Amino acid sequence: xxxxxxxxxxxxxxxxxxxxxxxxxxxxxxxxxxxxxxxxxxxxxxxxxxxxxxxxxxxxxxxxxxxxxxxxxxxxxxxxxxxxxxxxxxxxxxxxxxxxxxxxxxxxxxxxxxxxxxxxxxxxxxxxxxxxxxxxxxxxxxxxxxxxxxxxxxxxxxxxxxxxxxxxxxxxxxxxxxxxxxxxxxxxxxxxxxxxxxxxxxxxxxxxxxxxxxxxxxxxxxxxxxxxxxxxxxxxxxxxxxxxxxxxxxxxxxxxxxxxxxxxxxxxxxxxxxxxxxxxxxxxxxxxxxxxxxxxxxxxxxxxxxxxxxxxx
Amino acid sequence: xxxxxxxxxxxxxxxxxxxxxxxxxxxxxxxxxxxxxxxxxxxxxxxxxxxxxxxxxxxxxxxxxxxxxxxxxxxxxxxxxxxxxxxxxxxxxxxxxxxxxxxxxxxxxxxxxxxxxxxxxxxxxxxxxxxxxxxxxxxxxxxxxxxxxxxxxxxxxxxxxxxxxxxxxxxxxxxxxxxxxxxxxxxxxxxxxxxxxxxxxxxxxxxxxxxxxxxxxxxxxxxxxxxxxxxxxxxxxxxxxxxxxxxxxxxxxxxxxxxxxxxxxxxxxxxxxxxxxxxxxxxxxxxxxxxxxxxxxxxxxxxxxxxxxxxxxxxxxxxxxxxxxxxxxxxxxxxxxxxxxxxxxxxxxxxxxxxxxxxxxxxxxxxxxxxxxxxxxxxxxxxxxxxxxxxxxxxxxxxxxxxxxxxxxxxxxxxxxxxxxxxxxxxxxxxxxxxxxxxxxxxxx
Numbered sequence: 058x059x060x061x062x063x064x065x066x067x068x069x070x071x072x073x074x075x076x077x078x079x080x081x082x083x084x085x086x087x088x089x090x091x092x093x094x095x096x097x098x099x100x101x102x103x104x105x106x107x108x109x110x111x112x113x114x115x116x117x118x119x120x121x122x123x124x125x126x127x128x129x130x131x132x133x134x135x136x137x138x139x140x141x142x143x144x145x146x147x148x149x150x151x152x153x154x155x156x157x158x159x160x161x162x163x164x165x166x167x168x169x170x171x172x173x174x175x176x177x178x179x180x181x182x183x184x185x186x187x188x189x190x191x192x193x194x195x196x197x198x199x200x201x202x203x204x205x206x207x208x209x210x211x212x213x214x215x216x217x218x219x220x221x222x223x224x225x226x227x228x229x230x231x232x233x234x235x236x237x238x239x240x241x242x243x244x245x246x247x248x249x250x251x252x253x254x255x256x257x258x259x260x261x262x263x264x265x266x267x268x269x270x271x272x273x274x275x276x277x278x279x280x281x282x283x284x285x286x287x288x289x290x291x292x293x294x295x296x297x298x299x300x301x302x303x304x305x306x307x308x309x310x311x312x313x314x315x316x317x318x319x320x321x322x323x324x325x326x327x328x329x330x331x332x333x334x335x336x337x338x339x340x341x342x343x344x345x346x347x348x349x350x351x352x353x354x355x356x357x358x359x360x361x362x363x364x365x366x367x368x369x370x
Numbered sequence: 371x372x373x374x375x376x377x378x379x380x381x382x383x384x385x386x387x388x389x390x391x392x393x394x395x396x397x398x399x400x401x402x403x404x405x406x407x408x409x410x411x412x413x414x415x416x417x418x419x420x421x422x423x424x425x426x427x428x429x430x431x432x433x434x435x436x437x438x439x440x441x442x443x444x445x446x447x448x449x450x451x452x453x454x455x456x457x458x459x460x461x462x463x464x465x466x467x468x469x470x471x472x473x474x475x476x477x478x479x480x481x482x483x484x485x486x487x488x489x490x491x492x493x494x495x496x497x498x499x500x501x502x503x504x505x506x507x508x509x510x511x512x513x514x515x516x517x518x519x520x521x522x523x524x525x526x527x528x529x530x531x532x533x534x535x536x537x538x539x540x541x542x543x544x545x546x547x548x549x550x551x552x553x554x555x556x557x558x559x560x561x562x563x564x565x566x567x568x569x570x571x572x573x574x575x576x577x578x579x580x581x582x583x584x585x586x587x588x589x590x591x592x593x594x595x596x597x598x599x600x601x602x603x604x605x606x607x608x609x610x611x612x613x614x615x616x617x618x619x620x621x622x623x624x625x626x627x628x629x630x631x632x633x634x635x636x637x638x639x640x641x642x643x644x645x646x647x648x649x650x651x652x653x654x655x656x657x658x659x660x661x662x663x664x665x666x667x668x669x670x671x672x673x674x675x676x677x678x679x680x681x682x683x684x685x686x687x688x689x690x691x692x693x694x695x696x697x698x699x700x701x702x703x704x705x706x707x708x709x710x711x712x713x714x715x716x717x718x719x720x721x722x723x724x725x726x727x728x729x730x731x732x733x734x735x736x737x738x739x740x741x742x743x744x745x746x747x748x749x750x751x752x753x754x755x756x757x758x759x760x761x762x763x764x765x766x767x768x769x770x771x772x773x774x775x776x777x778x779x780x781x782x783x784x785x786x787x788x789x790x791x792x793x794x795x796x797x798x799x800x801x802x803x804x805x806x807x808x809x810x811x812x813x814x815x
Contacts, residue, residue, distance in 0.1 A: 058630055060586040063621040093613050117727070159810050189806070272491070272677040273719045276684045279656075280454040287452070311723060314673065324489050326669025334645050334674045341649045342678060345613070345656050357645070365649040368609035 064097040069293035071286070071349070072260050073102065074300050076148075076211050076233050077182025083148060085263075085349040086300035091286060092347055093369045103366050104344045106351045106359050107148035107184050108140040109306045112163070112171045113155040119316045121332045122355045133171055134178045141179050144359075150184040150352040151175055152307075156197045157188035165200035172204040184211040184352070186235075195219040202226035211235060211350075213302075214265055217248060224257050235302055237265040240277050242284045242297075249296045262299040263350060270308040271339040278303070279346045286347035303343040306354035309336045337361045344369075373423065375400035381419035382412065389413050430623045431632050434574060434599045436463050436500060436661065437528025438550045443499045445601070445634035445660040451620060457685040462655055464675060465500035465530055465663045467640060470507045470516035477516050481523035487672055492692065492715065496676040498527070502554065502663045503542070505533035510541050517542040521549050530554050530636075530661070534578070536563035543571045552576060552661075554636065555603055558588055565595035574599035576636055581605065582618055586630035593630075600633045601661065609653045612637050616658040634660030641665070648674055655679050689741030690715035696767045697722060702731040704772040707812060709801060710758065711779055712739040712747045720805045728809035733771070737761045744779045755788035762793060777801040 073087035085105050090098025112133050115123050123130070129139040133151060140146035153168045155161035176183060185201045187194030194214075199222055202212055213235025215223040220236070227234040236252055238244035245266050253259045266285060269278045282301055289297040309315060314325065315332040325331060336358035340351050344366065353359050379399035390411040392398040401407045402423075409415060409423050433447030443463040450456045468480045481501060488497040501520045505513045513533065521529050529551040533539045539553050555576025556564035568575035575597050579585035585604050592600055604615040616635055622628035637654040639662060641647035647664060648671050654662045655678055664671075684690055691713050699722060711721045713736050725732050737758065739747035747753035768774050774796040778786055780803030790798045802811045 058586070058590070058628065060583045060622070060628070060630070061626075062582075063618055063626055063628075065621075093610060094617060095610070096614055096618070269716075271674065272681065273723070274716045275678070276453070276681040276686070277716065279681070280452075280686060283452055284454055311727065312719075313726075314677075324669060325673050326671075328670075330645065330668065331670035331673065334648050334670055337645055337649050338652045338674045338678050341652050342656055342681075345653060361643075361645045361649050364643075364646050365609060365653070368650065369613065369653070370610065 062096060067098060067290035067293075069290045069295075069298060071289060071300060072262075072298045074233055074261065074263060076184075076209055078207075078209050079180065081147075081181045082209070083182050089290065091290065092345055100370075102349070103370055104349050104351060105148055106340075106353055106362060107150040108144065108146040108356075108359065109150045109152060109352050109354050110136040110140060111152040111154045112168065113161060117311075118354070119310055119332065121315070121329050122310055125356060134174050137175045137179050141181050144356050146181060148182045148184060149175070149179060150186060152186040152188070153197055153201070154188050156193055157190050158193060160188065162193075165197045168197050169200045169204035172201055176205060176208055182210070183208060184213070184235075186213055186352075189214070191216060191218040195222045198223045199226040202230040202232055205232065206230040209233070211263060213237065213263070215248075215252065217244070217251075220248065220252055221255065224252050224255050227261070228255070228257055233261045233263060235263045235265050236299075237267060240267045240269075240274075240281055242266070242281055242288070245281070245285060246288075246294075246296050249299065253296070259295065259299060263302050264297075264299045265302040265304060268304045268308045268343070270305075270312050271335055271342070272314060273308070273312050275339060275342060279342055282343060282346035282348060300349035301347050302350045302352070303340065303348035304352045305336060305340045305343065306352055309339050310354055333357045333361070337365075341365050373403065375403040378402050378423065381416070381422060383414045383416070385414065387414065429632075430627060431620075431634065432599070433460070434634075436530075436552055436574070438548070439526065441497075441499070441526040441528075443528060448620070448658070449624065451617075451624065453682060453684075454686050457687070458683045460660070461679050461683040462659050463499035463528065463661045464651075464667075464672075464679070465502045465528075465661055466498055466667045467502040467504055467532060467638070467663050467665055468516070468520060469504045470509075470513045472516075474515065474519055477519045478523050481520040481527070483667060484524040484527050487667060489673065489676065491673075491676060491680060492690065494680060496672075496680070498667050498672060500528040500530055500661065502530040502532040505531070505535055505538050505542075510535075510538045513538045514541045514545045517551075518545050521546045528552065530663070532663075534560060536560050536567065539564065540567045543567055543573060547571055550574075552601060554578070555601070556588070556592060558584070558591075561588060561591050562595060565592050565597045568597045569595070574601060576601045576603050577633075578603040579605060582615060582622075582631065586628070589630045589633065602631065602633050602635045603638075604635075606637060609650050612639070612650070612654050612659070613657050616654070620658045636661040636663065638663045644668060644671060647671075651675055652678050656682050691738070691741040692718045692736060694736055694738035694761070696765050696770075697734045697736055699725045699734055700729065700731045702733050704770065706731045706733060706771070707777055707815065708733045708735060708767060708771060708775065709777040709808075710735040710737060710762070712737055712742060712744050712753055714739070714741050714743045714747075717743050721808065724805045724808040725812065728812040730809075730812040730815075732812065733767065735762060735765065735767060735776070745781050748782050748785070753782065753785075755785050755792050758785070758789055759792035762796070768796075773797070775799055779803070
């Protein structure tokens with residue numbers, strides 16, 4: 058019996074989505090194979106990792122990752138510049154945490170100013186994220202889309218409860234859009250359909266099927282991503298072909314394993330490494346499942362995932 | 371490739387004797403093709419039919435154990451490419467490599483680290499399963515000594531003889547024959563000698579080749595020499611080779627019924643940088659490896675890899691459950707609030723995470739609802755007023771708190787009246803519908 062390489066060719070292809078402007082603009086997606094199977098297809102764009110920053114000091118981040126940014130995190134502009142200039146970030150994800158009614162309830166105008174300031178300070182692409190409050194995001198992201206007009210940003214997240222206004226704003230100001238649903242391939246598909254029915258181009262969409270941290274439901278996110286990818290590639294389901302986002306940092310940097318000091322759980326070993334490895338392994342697992350864009354926090358975790366991608370490409 | 375009923379029928383005696391319990395040989399053959407009956411039910415079946423059918427019905431990926439005793443790790447036997455199709459069956463073994471050039475004390479220390487690596491997570495006992503002892507000294511007696519120390523200091527671990535020299539492998543196998551070490555391994559030049567050692571000692575053997583074409587030829591050769599328990603080493607070192615080779619191996623075995631690659635896989639992921647090594651190990655764990663060999667086993671690294679392996683090998687059709695009990699979050703006092711939810715692990719993780727985020731010390735009563743989420747459990751009649759009342763009463767939590775108040779998930783507000791009737795002396799409060807509203811809710815109480 059002689060060996061024949063068992064190739065599978067896909068009918069479908071992941072849509073290629075570009076964001077940012079000028080020579081720092083990026084593209085994600087475009088592959089016609091399951092992740093990293095170069096013997097049977099093309100994966101023209103490597104997964105992109107964006108550094109997460111927020112519009113207020115990261116008081117709720119665990120010390121091991123908060124400490125890394127302690128000199129810059131008081132101000133989103135210096136934080137963004139630090140990521141770009143010192144850490145070599147390829148993209149920034151700005152989360153408008155302080156617009157949340159419970160986290161400062163800053164206005165849409167405040168958010169707009171922050172966005173303009175950050176955009177003026179950096180030349181790498183920007184992802185603009187709301188505070189994940191359905192009602193408030195609807196107002197804030199509309200203002201954000203206008204403030205960032207002309208910068209080809211990714212804005213999000215549009216969810217079932219607020220997508221209409223956010224889609225209209227992204228459409229008007231020519232941004233890319235994250236559509237988020239909660240760990241269910243059918244909900245993800247349905248939201249993509251609703252959004253494209255509003256006249257929004259499916260080639261400007263990014264699907265966020267909701268992330269989970271290692272040990273906290275990672276298997277659900279992993280399998281939903283794999284199923285979305287298989288539907289888009291194997292069944293050529295056009296509604297399942299946008300690139301996939303893994304919003305890793307915020308789901309990792311709250312679990313017990315990245316917070317509990319070694320003195321409390323000696324059997325878990327050093328806390329610093331534990332946090333970095335937790336974010337690294339979560340992110341690496343998700344790029345294997347099909348994630349094209351990751352949002353992460355710890356620079357050492359980002360470095361290790363970038364090195365893993367170097368090896369996978 | 372499974373045979374059809376008609377193909378099986380041709381191999382049967384065609385006497386319609388009914389001794390198998392079926393009216394005709396054809397009916398028996400049809401049932402056999404569906405896997406609903408064993409071939410042994412036919413008393414008159416020929417040896418040739420047994421052989422042909424046995425081969426055809428053998429699992430596409432051979433299954434056998436690494437190591438001996440109750441800590442042995444079952445490998446192979448997988449049936450699917452993607453975990454959402456069906457559970458990945460046998461979680462891969464994690465091994466640490468120890469070179470025999472280390473001092474005896476260092477070897478003993480590393481092996482002891484393996485012996486003490488066990489930790490519990492979500493009800494499972496997880497550990498570093500194996501030690502790969504590397505023949506780097508070029509001194510057979512040194513190697514034999516190193517293998518003995520490793521085996522003695524880690525009495526439950528499987529031993530992998532990372533050694534391509536037949537004389538050294540033979541000495542090491544004989545030194546710890548009762549541990550049934552895995553010889554790693556045979557290449558094209560050493561196949562005869564290594565296969566003879568593996569066969570004589572009834573131990574499994576790794577086939578090591580560069581690429582899958584050479585590997586297929588090598589496993590056929592080794593099988594022809596009488597060794598059946600073979601582990602595949604395709605020579606993959608980079609993450610790219612690991613994912614591509616392992617995918618092709620699993621696909622060849624499952625979809626092409628290609629027997630020469632129908633065996634478990636071993637991957638070496640050794641890197642200088644321990645976190646990068648873990649990241650590459652997570653590629654091997656997710657993508658079909660049966661043995662992943664590491665260079666170091668720090669506790670934080672073990673915890674992350676054990677957890678990832680557990681996540682990947684979870685049964686997608688059985689909801690993960692957590693233990694039914696009253697969980698204390700950030701040292702509650704008698705005045706702290708008491709909330710209740712169901713034991714679906716995701717529900718528990720999200721609710722307990724939000725309570726932790728609130729920084730309000732609390733108690734969370736987690737009720738066994740067979741792993742269903744709150745609304746599903748309520749709809750299925752598993753999260754009812756009577757059952758909740760029973761659980762709360764039996765838990766004795768009422769004695770630990772000053773004011774008997776229970777906070778219900780907002781999704782099941784409808785239960786509050788009935789629950790107040792059934793839980794005498796308790797105040798029932800309706801909490802938020804969604805977990806992300808819990809911090810605000812608790813802080814504002």
